[in-house]
Structures are given as structure tokens and as C-alpha cells.
Amino acid sequence: MHQATSATAPRLELRNVSKRFPGVLANDSIDLSVAPGEIHALLGENGAGKSTLVKIIYGVLHADEGEVLWEGAPVGIADPHAARNLGIGMVFQHFSLFEAMTVLENIALGIEKAPDMKALAERVVEVSHAYGLPLDPDREVHTLSVGERQRIEIVRCLLQNPCLLIMDEPTSVLTPQEVERLFETLRQLSAEGVSILYISHKLEEIRALCDRATILRGGKVVGSCDPARETAKSMASMMIGAAMRELPTRTGRISDKTRLEVQGLNLDAGHALGVSLKDVTFSVRQGEIFGIAGVAGNGQGELFQALTGERTVHVAQEVLIDGIAAGRMGAAGRRRLGMCSIPEERHGHAAVPEMSLAENFLLSGYRRMKLLAGGFVQAHAMAELAQRVVRDFNVKATGIAATASSLSGGNLQKFIVGREILQNPGILIVSQPTWGLDAGAAAAIHEALLTLAGNGTAIVVISQDLDELLTLSDHLAVINLGRLSKSMVTVDASIDEIGLLMGGLHGMTEHQPEQTEGGVHVA
């Protein structure tokens, strides 16, 4: 199935590859070599240069300096088309699929010559069975789970018989069981001689899967190792360039006082591709962190809106804030009752990109911090509070006149988190608090949330990062297809059970054909 390879030359070799963007050297003389059949990890924090490097390999970007060798011979990879012709396939972190089309139609669209649909369907079934990637070619994509969608992308690559498969953060959207299944597929490919370049920042996964790891920091290769011989901690310190900071132990106790109670919450999807919330029930006590796990697109966005009041529900009693029925209150009313929130999207949702930090403080802070006098903004008090957030939460910015868009993701998130914490919320609803942040910023945010809970705030953390929830939360529940599981005590919860809840129910209840598929999953 694969081209014969020379025994000595590495499949892919990069020599001295550099790529400069205005103001930043994204890749600084990078050397990398991947042997045939090797599973090679590319490890680094956000901004370390991983994405730039694989985009160069896949022909999306072009190196300023250095050379790319394929099977020992120098090549110029002009565009992704040329990369595919060489035998390079890539599965992107964000899928490019048409939701309203079938699996087969989506795969056909990615193939350059118009294929014979019947023969293609047979090939898809053949390949998907050979690699343990069960797919029904006639299912429409919008009915599929994220894991199943990823299989489409992988099968799409495998149809081209790749010699090198690039996987960009493939497990960030998968359940633990799906991750295990993916690893089996990748090991099988590797045994057949396919090289795999595996991009991730999840250290345990890399230890379990990869033969070798190259670690990037600040655009440079800072080391390479055999992951099986390292500990997660030793690789993390190479990745960050310093020892990991330990999270503080929790101070303060969870009291018996319930701050937030959600009783049989229902909400319509709102638009065609949304998810309806059905009968969501949970409660959070003073000083407690309640985690909501789940694979993306299972109603997390709708739940955030329903909890914060960005969308109201029909029955006021479905959301109780300190015993007050708040289901029909908007965001302003709930904030008055002491509920603050931190949305997932920082630019344009949690903050206005083109406005200054001072004005962004005003955005959510003017009611609780009493920044108005007769409708007029108290500019001095506003500036003082924004300044305090910048100082107390160690936000790196040129000043409070800096626009939100001029800050890095981590610093803007520190500002946003600080802004809400400074308002001393009774309840805080947080969605994906450390999404896209480097380890240092993520640790600072985790620390701030733990301190806040220690001071008695009831916190709801909605996150797709299970590790984050296991670190932070006292109780957690899993959202799937708009339904929330029973809550469990985090320290007693089994990863297997959480994983089953995250993906298990999907398709079995609503899509009958999936049940037969389910049998293939297990096989």
C-alpha cells in the first residue's frame, strides 16, 4: 500500500528551517527528522512555533531559510496539493466539513479528480474497517459526534496512501475512550511504515504513544527525548523552560449553603445547529467548584447563556440564585444578584477588542462597582479599578489605555478573570477559562479561581479539558446532547465512567443506525 522507502534516509528531514513574521521569529533554524514508521511528537506551548512548522511541511507556509528533504532528496513544497502528492496527509485541529452533507460527499469533495461514488464508498468502508475507524458513508455529518467527524478527516487522508501523517492536537476534542481507539489506529499505521508527526501539549499522551519527541520553545528546538524514559514533569519543564508551579492547596471549606440551584432547566437550541438543553439539574454550594465536562458542541454554549442570562428561560424557578427565582432575568439582573461570568471567547464576547482596558472594565463592572452617577461614567474611579486589576493580576500591558486586542491571550484572560473577581461575585460562571493559554497563564488563572472559591464564591467551570476539571472541581457532571449527568464527587469519579458519559450516549438513543455501528466500535 505504501511506496518503498530507502532504509537509510529519514522520511522527512528539516535543516535549519526559519520563518519570520513581522515582529516575531516563529521558527528559528529548526532541525527535525522523522524516520519511516516513527511516531514523532512535536511538543510545545502555544506560540512555540509548532503550527508554523507543520504548515511549512504541509505547504501552507513557505520557509524563509533552510531546506526540506523528503526521502533524502531536497524538495520545495509549494502548496498542500504538492504535499499530498509527495504523500503527506494532515488532520487539522479544526475540521473542514459540511454539516448538511453525508460522510461520503464530504470525502468526495476533498478528492481532486471527480471520483466514482460507488467505488469510493467501497474504498471508504474498506479503509475505515482496516484501521478501526467505523464510518457509515451515508450518514449526514451534523448527526455525528466530534470523534466520528475526526474519523472522516483521517479516512480522507488514508485514502491517499500517505507516508507521513500530521496530526494537530487530535485528542483535544475526544473522550478518553476515543483517544485510546485513535492511538490503536495510529500504532497500526506506524507498524505499516507510515510516519506520524503528532502535535500536542498533553504529556501523558505523548509518553503513551510516541517514539521520540522534539520540544520547541520560543521558535527554537530546545531538546529531544524518548518520551517513555521521561516523566511528564521533566518534559513540562523542558517545554516551559522552568519548573512547573504547584497549585496551592485549597483553603476554606465548602459550606452547606446552596448559592446556585438549577432545577429542570430547558432551553431551545435557538438556531439550526444549536443544541437544546433538556432537564438540566444541579446545584452549587458556597465555596464549591462545580465542573461541567463534555465534548464540544453538546450544549455548553447554550448552558452558559442560560446560566448567565444572556438567554432567558421560560420558567423563572429553573434558575435560583441564593433562592431567588432568576430564570427570566437578563444578564444585568443576575449580575445584580451577585452572579458574574467569564465567556469562552475573549475577543468580542468577554471584551471589546478595540476598546481600552479601562472601558473594558466598565463593560461588566459598572453596576456592581457603582461607576455611574446619574448616567454619567465616573472616569476616575473606572481608571483606578482597571489599574488595580492590571496590578493585582499581573497583567502585562502598556497601561489601562491599551486596547484589549493589543494584549496576548493570556494577559487578556488574566484581565478578564481579574475584572470579575474584583467584583466579588457570589457565583461565578466560567467557560473554558484556560483555552489556548500557555501553561504559566493557565496556572495563574487556576490559582485565582481556587483562591476565589476559598473565599466562598460558588464557581461553575464549563470545560472540555478534563484534566482541568479534575484539578479544580469538587464535584463534576458531564453534559451530552444537552442533558447533564448526575453529579459526582471528583476524587471518587472514574475516568472511564466520565469518558463513557462524554461520548457513550451519543447516537445510541436518537440515531438507530448507530447501534449496529456501536458493535463495530467494540470489536
Next chain:
Amino acid sequence: MSLRIEERRELNLRMFYLTPLLAVVLTVVAGFLMFLSMGYDPFLGIYHFFVSPLLTVYGLAELGLKAAPLIMIAVGLAIGFRANVWNIGAEGQLTIGAVAGGGLALALIDVEAFWVLPLISIAGILGGMAWAAIPAFLKARWDVNEILTSLMLTYVATLTLSALVFGPWKDPMGFNFPQSEMLSESATLPLVLEGTRLHAGVVVALLIAAAGWVVMTRTIIGFQIRVVGQAPAAAAFAGFSRKRLIWLSLLTSGGLAGLAGLFEVAGPIGQLIPSISPGYGFTAIIVAFLGRLHPIGIIGAGLIMALSYIGGENAQVEAGMPQAVTGVFQGMLLFFLLASDFLARYRLRFDSGGNAADLRKEAPAE
């Protein structure tokens, strides 16, 4: 060889405020060339259009007279534009304001009291608001596009005015001309400069611009409007009511347009006639953008656009140019403004084939 358009990395703030001036200069240059190609003496044409109206007290007074409604309307429109509420129908709101206030003035034609003028002014504001309330309701309730509704209502408004002055409100002593009786002394705006037509409306317009500036920069309402315009999701997060801001911006702009319409009737015209505005409601859209949606900028832009009206009239009288010259200059000004805005934001690059192709040629040789 191909043309590429690239976004400039840094938006040059100085350019943002300089482009309106650049647009004015380019309009003068293009006007010069236009006069030349039409066989007029270009220097004389430019002189009659841009300079001679400014040399007499009467000319300056006319400038203020025409700038006042433009400024008033544009300040209101700018508030909506910042919130992404596109009221294109100020001309209609102006007309209904004139109908409401003017109609009340006709009903009170025999009353001589100080309160008549304030009362009909309020009626003018309410008339404009009522007309703007229709698109506001449709947008807030069913998300109907306000550009279409407000624009189409303009034609309903002008036809309503015509129906009234051709019919029930026609002056019985007016030799069957389609016009109402002249308004009473108490329903007429006082002059601020004797011997000219410049009335108190110009003072009101300046006060409105100042108030608009304070609202947009100092109050929470202004802040909310800016947030809704720039980041609607952030406005939802902060708990700002989108519907309330739709109502607020449409009623404000409608009310100010209505007042401007009433001021035309209670000022220079003095009665209701089928056409009370030379397109102030539409020209004010240009004024709002030329003034960068900023009240101070709008005062300057209002004066420039007023000059285009007066200069056009002057050029007709003095140089025998066609009436269309006013429209041509207004159009050129908007065109140059949009073009220079575009070039301030993007850069054009001519290149032969692009970088990708260059790399393709080089790479194998390495």
C-alpha cells in the same frame, strides 16, 4: 501582473482624521478638471462654487441656515450608525416632523403666544419619532431590515405631505397653489442676524451637537451604543438590551430629523409646501460619515455640505451652470471620502505572479 489588496497592519489614526480633508481637496481638484472639460473657466467656476459664497454676510448666513438641519440630523444618525442601526429614512422623518408641527401651527394660526413655537417644536420631534418608531418596532420585534423600511417610508411621508397641501391644508386664498397658509408670527423662528434668513435653529443645532458629544463620550448610554456597534456579543454579555438601543437610536435620530423639518417650515419657508427639503435627510448621511460620526466633525462636515448647496446655486446664477452641479459635487465628495478611507485601511500592491510562484521557481534549485 496582478493587483492585490492587503490590509494595513496598523490603522493609522492620523489618516482616519485626515482623509475627510483629503477628500475635500480631491473634490476641488476633480471639480477643476470637470469645469475645464465642460468649457467653463475652471478658476472662475471654483471661485463661484467655493469662494464667493463666503465673502458676504448674506452668503455666510445662508451657509449657517443650510448647515443647521444637516448638523441636527447627522448628529442623530451618527448615534444610530455607531450602534449599527442604519436609519436611511431621515428625509421621511423630517417630512412627518414638518407635517406634525406645521399642522399644529396651522391649527393655532390665530393664537399669539410665546408657547406656540416650543409646542410645535415638540410636535415636530414627536412626528419624526413616530415615523422612526415604525422601523424600530419592526426591527426590534421581527428583525426586519431597517434600511429598507426607513427608506421606503420616506416616499410615504413625502406623498402624505403632498396629499395634505394639495388637499385639505391648501390655502383657500392661495390661487390654487399647493401650499398652506403662512404660519403666524408666534410660530416662526426668531432671526439671529437681521437682514438675513439665519434663524435660531442654528444655535439649537450647535447645542444638539454639543449634547451629542457629551452623551457619546461621557454617559453609559453612549458607551452601550459603542459596544453594541463594535461587539454585539459583548453587549449581550454585559446585559445591554439590544432592543432598547434600537428604539433609542431610531427615536433619537427620527426626533432630531423631525425637529429639523419643523425648523424649515417655521424658518425660511414659513408655510407647508410639497417639497420642504432639498434632500437634507439623505445629505446628512454623507455629513455623518464625513464628520467621522463625531459631533464636532459633523459640524465641519455640515458646513462643507451646506457650501455645496450654496455653491451650486451660486454657480447656476453666476456662471450659468446646470443645477446638477450640486449633486455632482456631493457625489464626488462621498466617492473620494470612501476611496481615501479604503486606501487608508488597505494598501494596493502590484506584483508579477506573487510570492508563492517565486518560491516554486527557487525551491528546487536550492
